[in-house]
Amino acid sequence: MQHLSIVTTGGTIDKIYFDDKSAYEIGDPQIGKILEALGVAFTFDVLPALRKDSLHLDAGDRDLLRRLIEAQPHRHVLVTHGTDTMVETAAVLGSIKDKVIVLTGALNPARFQGSDAVFNVG
Known part of the structure; x- marks a missing residue:
């Protein structure tokens, strides 16, 4: 792999969580940071398509993702996605030919509210 489109x-x-009652918003993409x-040995670009919890994704959002991924010049694509509806999105993206697409989700946010520090990944 020479380049990864994310x-x-x-x-x-x-x-980004604001209190212990689970009030949150979707912040800037953290995957690039x-x-x-990690000091990865490949180039990548980050394409922020949506800022939604996966429970709020609809058919229009999934169509947008499909078109965006199809338009990428690179073969390898990583999609950061909420885990609740990842399977539904994978079903839509499965029809894309000539791309290696990986969907990934997280159990925890990459950062705490009020901090720009990324969790220690090592």
């Missing part, structure tokens, strides 16, 4: 949809990885901290 399409972000929101989901837990990008959530995570990969830079």
Whole structure:
């Protein structure tokens, strides 16, 4: 793999929590910061497509993702996605030919509210 296109949809990885009652918003994509901290040996670009919890994705959002991924010049695509409806999105993206597409989700947000620090991944 020479280059990785990363399409972000929101989901837990990008959530910012404001209180213990689970009030949150979807913040900026964190995957680029995570990969830079890891010192990956490939180039990548981050394409923020959506800022939604996956429970709020609809057919129009999934069609947008499909068209965005099809338009990418690179073969390898990573999609950051909430885990609740990842299977539904995978079903829509499964028809895309000549791409290697991986969907990934997170159990925890990449950062805490009020902090721009990415979790220590090592």
